[in-house]
Amino acid sequence: MTDSPQQLDKRQVRLAFNRAAATYDGVAVLQREVGQRLLERLELIRLQPEWALDLGAGTGQITQALLRRYRGSRVLALDLAEAMLAQTRRAAGWWRRPRLVCGDAEQLPLADDSVDLLVSNLTLQWCNSLDRAFAEFRRVLRPGGALFFTTFGPDTLKEVRDSWAEVDGHSHTNRFIDMHDIGDALVRAGLAEPVMDVERLQLTYRDLPRLVREIKALGAHNVTAGRARSLTGRAHWRAFEQAYESRRRDGVLPVSYEVVYGHAWAPAAARQQRSGDEVRVPVDMLKRR
Template sequence: MPSSERPPTLDPAAAARWAALPVRQGLSPWLHEEIASRMLERLDFIRLQPQQWAHWEPLRGGIEAHRQLLQRYPKAPVWLVAGQPSQARAALEASRGRWWQLSRWTGPATALSTPPAGAVQMLWANMLLHHAADPQALIADWHRALAVDGFLMFSCLGPDTLRELRQIYAQKGWPEPAHEFTDMHDWGDMLVHAGFAEPVMDMERITLSYETPERLLAELRELGRNLHGQRFSGLRGRRWRAQLLQALQALARPDEQGRFCLTFEVVYGHALKPVPRHKVQSESQIGLQDMRQMLQARKAGFRQL
């Protein structure tokens, strides 16, 4: 993918370092679990029952949500996909019951690897895409893993996220506190470009409040890092931290009993993988996997007649 088409302010090296960091105590961030629960509600409107499904980066995406997905699809084998094998193993262990619980020994088969092409009917990726240095390549991987008529469910942060913090940094003349997040309409365009059909995008703004600026900063560190290419080039000292904590006093809202508030824009996406379409030319080449999927889809259509 040409560098000109990648997120313009995201530092790929910083993104790789963040992806390699272990999740604190093997626990998923609270906000990620909350957003995953809202994604689960959207599954109620989808009739397709996946025979197999994949969870991309389950430890960061939400272990509690993963347990609920296992209960929703108790017989469907699942693929746990993570950039770090240790995180996939940690997610598997965290999602299992205690050794004396029956669910630990009777749950669906689980693979700790990327699924083969066309292997899964659902792909779940919560709060991942905004950290990707090459999001179009990641979306292409998702499309490749899905079977024809399979569906993608994902969420990520949108451009209004941390707008209060960005204003404070701008007023202080500091570099940006985070890279720029992509608009939901651009995500929809990328999905279509990758071969998905009928993308449905929506968003909501969530306001989180904190008792102290210190707690606010601690939660931000759980959610991610500043991946902006023009961020501060080195560590800051205690004096700068004191200035930051003082500046964060501007986030206190009287209508929230003086708590410190931040806005998060959450983007939700859903899309289908359609039957491959090929232009009729004097000479056309169709891959063997595409041919199999087209024939299977045609047979399924005849059975419904």
């Protein structure tokens, strides 16, 4: 049973991404760009993982990059949707393949202290509890292991949300969490030295039907408990179109995305120094760009 209109229906999340697997790469421009920017941040650390985990692997962009970057490492690709993992398998080169795991970020089917690097690109927004997800990340990371992730912040899809708010009281977009609340959740999970930052990106579309088609092709449409369960009527849709058209600028319709970047460490008892509640990561674990 769901407790909140913003609670995600995980069954619907899985179904949406299974359906979207074949069309995802054709429209995932933003996801690829954010993934590339996330990978660039790995250059800031000196780490040669024995096991690296791509959590929320999707069609395998990050997985393939980890295989190329860490040639001596074993790479796991984990996703909630089986069809996405099938795409990851197809994308893998014959020379080296990742291990594929179907599972939920909030209940990882992995052993304690089993991975040295956990990378997650635009997956946390599909979790109902950040505390539960980060506790799982902390559990599976080995001492001194690194976590790098991206997710969406509250300004994401604000034009869609605000336009629908002029039409009805239903939830029409998924819930997105503020960067500071994400940082607080990292601390509660016992992850060390969390670093957060945010950037705002915008896509534009010539018309609303194309915008909606692309969101559906990504599997990113609304799956909250508070969504309308009946088909959207013609009058309802026209009202939404009119509300969105009022936001047209320079001949195009904008869609905003607030991208949150974060990284943190699993405490390494043998290597870290503590002072009260402060956790310090040694300089030799970092390197300059």
